[in-house]
Structures are given as structure tokens and as C-alpha cells.
Amino acid sequence: MRRFALIALPYTWLLALFLVPFLIVFKISLSDIALAIPPYTPTIKDGFSALIRGLDFENFIFLTTDDLYYKAYISSLQIALISTSLTLLVGYPMAYGMARAPAEWRATLMMLVILPFWTSFLIRVYAWIGILSNEGFLNQFLLWTGLISTPLTILNTNTAVYIGIVYTYLPFMILPIYAALDRLDDSLIEAAEDLGCSRLSAFWLVTVPLSKNGIIAGCFLVFIPALGEFVIPSLLGGSGTLMIGKVLFEEFFNNRDWPVASAVAVILLLILIVPIVLFQRNQQKQAEADT
Amino acid sequence: MFKTLFASTAAAALMTGAALANEVRVYNWSDYIDESLLAKFEEETGIDLIYDVFDSNEVLETKMLAGGSGYDVVVPSGTFLQRQITAGAFQKLDTSKLPNIENMWDVVESRTEQYDPDNAYSINYMWGTTGIGANVGKVREILGEDAPIDSLELVLNPDNMSKLADCGVHFLDAPAEMMPMALKYIGEDPDSKDPEVLAKGEEVMMQIRPYIQKFHSSEYINALANGDICVAVGWSGDILQARDRAAEADNGVEIAYHAPKEGAQMWFDQMAIPVDAPNVENAHIFLNFIMDAQNMAAASNYVYYANGNKASQEYLVEDVIGDPAIYPDEATLNNLFTTTPYEPKVQRVVTRSWTKIKSGT
Numbered sequence: 345m346r347r348f349a350l351i352a353l354p355y356t357w358l359l360a361l362f363l364v365p366f367l368i369v370f371k372i373s374l375s376d377i378a379l380a381i382p383p384y385t386p387t388i389k390d391g392f393s394a395l396i397r398g399l400d401f402e403n404f405i406f407l408t409t410d411d412l413y414y415k416a417y418i419s420s421l422q423i424a425l426i427s428t429s430l431t432l433l434v435g436y437p438m439a440y441g442m443a444r445a446p447a448e449w450r451a452t453l454m455m456l457v458i459l460p461f462w463t464s465f466l467i468r469v470y471a472w473i474g475i476l477s478n479e480g481f482l483n484q485f486l487l488w489t490g491l492i493s494t495p496l497t498i499l500n501t502n503t504a505v506y507i508g509i510v511y512t513y514l515p516f517m518i519l520p521i522y523a524a525l526d527r528l529d530d531s532l533i534e535a536a537e538d539l540g541c542s543r544l545s546a547f548w549l550v551t552v553p554l555s556k557n558g559i560i561a562g563c564f565l566v567f568i569p570a571l572g573e574f575v576i577p578s579l580l581g582g583s584g585t586l587m588i589g590k591v592l593f594e595e596f597f598n599n600r601d602w603p604v605a606s607a608v609a610v611i612l613l614l615i616l617i618v619p620i621v622l623f624q625r626n627q628q629k630q631a632e633a634d635t
Numbered sequence: 636m637f638k639t640l641f642a643s644t645a646a647a648a649l650m651t652g653a654a655l656a657n658e659v660r661v662y663n664w665s666d667y668i669d670e671s672l673l674a675k676f677e678e679e680t681g682i683d684l685i686y687d688v689f690d691s692n693e694v695l696e697t698k699m700l701a702g703g704s705g706y707d708v709v710v711p712s713g714t715f716l717q718r719q720i721t722a723g724a725f726q727k728l729d730t731s732k733l734p735n736i737e738n739m740w741d742v743v744e745s746r747t748e749q750y751d752p753d754n755a756y757s758i759n760y761m762w763g764t765t766g767i768g769a770n771v772g773k774v775r776e777i778l779g780e781d782a783p784i785d786s787l788e789l790v791l792n793p794d795n796m797s798k799l800a801d802c803g804v805h806f807l808d809a810p811a812e813m814m815p816m817a818l819k820y821i822g823e824d825p826d827s828k829d830p831e832v833l834a835k836g837e838e839v840m841m842q843i844r845p846y847i848q849k850f851h852s853s854e855y856i857n858a859l860a861n862g863d864i865c866v867a868v869g870w871s872g873d874i875l876q877a878r879d880r881a882a883e884a885d886n887g888v889e890i891a892y893h894a895p896k897e898g899a900q901m902w903f904d905q906m907a908i909p910v911d912a913p914n915v916e917n918a919h920i921f922l923n924f925i926m927d928a929q930n931m932a933a934a935s936n937y938v939y940y941a942n943g944n945k946a947s948q949e950y951l952v953e954d955v956i957g958d959p960a961i962y963p964d965e966a967t968l969n970n971l972f973t974t975t976p977y978e979p980k981v982q983r984v985v986t987r988s989w990t991k992i993k994s995g996t
Contacts (some may be wrong), residue, residue, distance in 0.1 A: 379721050
């Protein structure tokens with residue numbers, strides 16, 4: 345009985361928070377657009393058999409007829425991959441520094457990583473507009489130092505989107521890597537050095553492989569939300585920044601076509617299932633290794 | 636002890652919630668009212684006013700069609716109102732509760748009937764035109780003294796736009812306003828729903844898109860006023876607000892608004908009551924308050940938009956009633972056109988074409 349309750353809890357959670365919403369969205373994606381409340385047809389009110397007969401895959405077929413959608417998926421993947429790599433490049437040294445810092449500093453350093461979360465995400469992204477715009481702090485500083493003579497155009501380009509994503513998701517990269525490095529036994533590195541490794545090769549041969557799980561976890565935690573990101577590209581990106589989150593917004597708000605918007609969302613979810621399953625397996629392997 | 640305390644606090648909170656139910660929830664466009672009117676309403680009626688703002692018809696319509704928005708009064712523009720009435724999103728007004736409705740102006744009412752037959756569901760709040768705002772000094776410096784600042788030639792002719800590009804040009808991010816403008820420029824019916832005609836409009840926009848710095852529906856007010864950009868295609872009152880902000884800042888920027896001489900689009904923002912509004916009674920009280928001549932005049936004097944209230948005209952300041960950019964003369968009025976909503980299939984063509992214009996894809 346107790347065992348059953350233990351299993352039932354996570355499954356109820358999964359059912360209520362994932363499967364039911366997904367089925368609702370999936371059902372809308374098979375419907376047709378209508379000028380009504382809600383703006384699609386058929387609905388439950390039409391009766392079960394009419395509901396089943398009214399559903400079809402027309403919207404998914406439509407997505408293949410216009411190159412906008414696959415271009416947006418490809419471009420989102422590209423932006424998410426590049427920004428995940430950049431976040432790793434920035435985050436790893438920071439996590440490494442934290443793990444190597446004297447024990448009495450670590451709590452403070454951890455605090456500094458988490459502190460930005462106390463401010464609203466939206467306000468922090470807005471702050472970047474003030475920093476990156478043509479008249480912004482960054483350009484004024486660079487002009488003042490004489491490094492540049494005309495302002496750099498960063499805002500409303502993909503560069504600004506990368507900066508925004510790296511900044512926003514950096515803690516998600518640092519924390520799992522830090523957790524992995526923190527557990528690292530220093531005597532292993534000493535042993536490697538005793539056996540003739542230089543400090544650099546000890547880092548590559550011992551530290552990096554042992555923090556692999558942290559790196560993988562961090563990369564997924566950044567990649568998955570970055571792929572469907574909407575706020576950052578719409579505030580910092582330009583009209584040329586093509587991301588699936590923006591396409592979804594346009595389908596929903598500008599075309600007011602909930603069925604097609606839902607179809608776009610279903611495909612996005614299917615694309616995300618691959619990394620999510622890989623992430624899950626990595627976590628499981630790690631848990632098994634720990635026990 | 637703690638538990639009882641918690642329970643009684645919760646109960647008290649719930650009861651105050653019920654006691655406070657004498658309220659009205661209004662959802663209006665941003666920067667669109669004299670805020671002292673909101674305090675005045677609460678003072679006169681004793682009703683709590685919850686005032687939220689939005690900046691696009693699309694967002695409002697999505698809320699209306701999802702249902703259960705919780706708002707008592709909302710302000711869609713004409714074509715959007717028409718679609719939402721068809722979808723069954725609004726309830727008919729009870730004119731017996733709106734004595735001030737006699738203040739309304741027949742000239743405007745005859746035009747809004749196109750969207751809301753007999754004006755059964757809505758009252759006009761403000762109306763205006765979509766046109767061209769120009770930084771007169773800079774544009775003349777670039778294009779010469781006879782720069783066509785009152786003509787679509789300024790913003791839709793690639794020759795002029797290529798010269799203005801460096802100085803900065805913003806366009807509204809609103810295909811339902813920009814496509815009709817492009818069609819008007821090439822002499823087509825601005826209200827056309829024919830995909831082939833719409834493609835010609837797209838062609839016009841594609842030629843000038845490289846020279847447009849940004850598509851945005853509110854940033855141009857500040858950008859024009861600060862002198863960051865030279866030209867904006869935008870809504871009349873917004874550009875006039877930019878003109879006044881520049882004049883107040885005394886920064887040497889002179890902004891002028893013109894409804895294009897080829898013809899400009901006229902739009903109407905209508906106040907309506909959602910079908911599922913929780914406080915219908917108070918919503919009528921609010922509408923009646925807004926239709927009061929002096930209140931409506933205060934709003935127009937503040938936001939520089941014309942209103943649909945005839946009686947308010949005697950309280951309007953000369954800057955508003957005497958400005959042909961706000962209250963156009965008879966000749967200009969005849970030159971204005973209105974549009975009707977797109978069908979879903981056509982809407983898709985227009986949105987797709989707008990995405991192409993904005994992103995090149």
C-alpha cells in the first residue's frame with residue numbers, strides 16, 4: 345500500500361502537470377479555427393462523436409507547406425546550441441573557481457550566483473536594453489575609452505540574444521557543475537600529479553571527466569528552455585531574429601489561429617523530448633553510480 | 636493558536652474581498668486617458684476602479700476569445716470589435732442606464748455603425764487617423780525644402796527612404812494599418828481582400844524594408860521627440876504627443892503630423908462590455924461617466940485624440956479642437972477611408988506577408 349502511494353504520487357504529478365495539458369493542446373491542434381469563444385471547433389460541447397469526426401491533421405500538413413516553420417525550428421536550434429556552448433565556456437571557469445575557493449568563501453560566492461534571481465527576470469532583460477542600445481552604457485563607455493569611434497549596433501541583433509540567454513541561464517550551468525566539482529576528491533588530482541601529469545593534463549584527464557555529469561546536466565538545463573525562448577528574442581532580438589517562440593506568439597496573437605499555434609507547440613515539444621529523455625537517462629545513470 | 640489565527644485572518648480576507656466587490660475593471664490602451672479622471676470617478680461614484688492597460692488589439696482579442704477575462708469595460712478598435720461581436724464576446728448596452736448617450740456625435744456614430752450596427756454594443760471613445768510624423772528640420776535638410784512630408788511618397792518611395800534611412804524611420808508593427816496604406820499608394824483599393832492585390836502591397840513594402848530601422852507600435856513617440864529618428868508612420872495622437880514633448884523639452888526638434896494627402900486610414904476605438912463581465916451595472920456607470928461632456932473633453936485635451944462626443948467640443952482647448960490634424964476639416968474628412976476585418980484565411984496571408992516584410996523570410 346505504501347509502495348503504491350509512493351509510485352502514485354509522481355505519476356499523478358506527471359499526469360496533472362504534463363499529460364493533461366499536453367492532451368488539451370494536442371486536441372486543439374487537430375481542430376479548425378472558428379470565430380467564437382473559444383476560437384476553434386469542434387469542442388466538447390458538440391458531443392463526443394462530432395468531436396472525433398471533426399479532428400484531423402490538416403494543421404500539421406499546413407506546417408510543411410510553408411518554409412517559415414522549419415526555418416524557425418532550425419534557427420532556434422542553432423541559437424540554443426550556440427548560446428549553450430557560450431554559457432558552458434563562461435560558466436565552467438566560474439564553477440571551477442567556486443569549488444577551488446577557500447571553504448569560508450563558498451557560501452558567499454554561491455549567494456552571488458543566486459542573488460540576481462531576486463529581481464524579476466523581465467526587469468533584468470530590460471536592463472540589458474539600457475546597456476546595449478546605441479546610446480547605452482556599453483557604447484558610451486567604449487566611446488569614452490576611445491576603443492571605437494562610432495557606436496556598435498548590438499541591440500536588436502542575434503548577438504544581443506546570445507548575451508541575454510547566457511546572462512539569464514548562467515546559474516543553471518554553474519550550479520550543477522559546481523555540485524560535481526565540489527564532490528571531487530582532491531587526492532585524485534594529487535595522485536595524477538604524482539604519476540607525472542602536468543597540472544593542465546591533470547585537469548583534462550581527471551577534473552573534466554569527473555565533472556562530466558555536471559556539464560551534461562547544466563547544458564540540458566540551458567538548452568531546453570533556450571530552444572523555446574520568447575521573451576529574450578522579442579526584447580533584445582531584431583526583426584530578423586527567427587525563433588520558434590516568436591512564431592508561436594504570432595500564430596496565437598496575430599493570426600489568432602489557436603489550432604495552428606497548438607500544432608507548432610506540439611512539434612516543439614516533440615523536438616524537446618529527445619534532449620529531455622537523454623537528460624533523464626544521464627540523471628538516472630548518475631543516481632545509480634552514486635548508490 | 637497559530638492555526639486559529641491563520642484561519643480567522645483568511646476568513647477576514649475573504650470577507651473584505653466580498654465587501655470590496657463594488658468595483659469595475661477597465662482594460663484600455665496605454666497612455667490613453669487623463670489619470671485624474673480615474674480618481675474623479677472613484678470619488679463621485681464610490682466604486683473601486685481597477686484600470687489595466689494593453690498596447691495591441693491582438694492581445695485584447697485573444698483575451699476576449701478565451702473568455703473569462705474578468706474585465707467589465709474593454710476598448711477594441713473598429714474591425715476588431717466587429718469580429719468579436721460576431722464571436723459573441725460582447726453584450727448589448729442598456730441605453731436606459733446611459734443618459735449621457737445623447738452627447739454622442741452623429742458624424743462618428745454613422746461611421747462606427749459599419750462595425751457595430753445601430754451602435755448596439757459599443758460607444759466611441761476616441762478616433763483618429765494613421766499618418767506620417769516627421770522631424771521637419773532634419774527631413775528638409777536631407778530631402779530639400781519641398782520634401783513631401785504630407786505624402787506617402789515620403790515613406791513608400793524607395794528613393795526618399797534610402798536617403799532617410801540613416802536618420803531613422805519607424806513603422807507601426809500593425810499589418811492591418813500598413814497594408815492598406817501600401818495599397819492606397821499604388822492606387823489599389825486599400826480594403827482589398829484579394830491575395831493578388833495584397834501581394835502588390837507586399838511588393839511596395841519589400842522595396843523599402845531595408846530602410847526601416849524598426850517596426851514598433853509605441854516606441855516612436857519618444858524616439859521622435861528625442862530626435863533619435865526622423866520619420867515615423869504612426870497614429871495621429873501619438874505623434875502629436877511626441878510633438879508636444881519635443882516642444883516642452885525645447886530641444887530644437889520640430890515634429891509635424893500629416894494625414895497623407897493620398898488618403899489616410901481612419902480608426903475608431905470603441906468601449907464595450909464583455910458578455911461575461913462580472914459588474915455589468917458598474918460598467919454602465921463607467922460608460923455614462925466617460926460620456927459626460929466635461930470628462931470626455933478632459934481626456935481628449937490630455938491625449939490629443941478626437942472623440943465621438945459632440946457635447947464635449949465646447950470644453951476642448953483650442954490646441955485640440957482647432958488643430959486640423961486632430962479634428963480634420965470637411966475636405967480631409969472626405970479623403971479618409973475605413974477598412975473591414977480580414978477573414979481568417981486572408982488574415983493568414985497578411986500575417987505571413989508581414990513576417991516576410993519584417994524578417995526577410
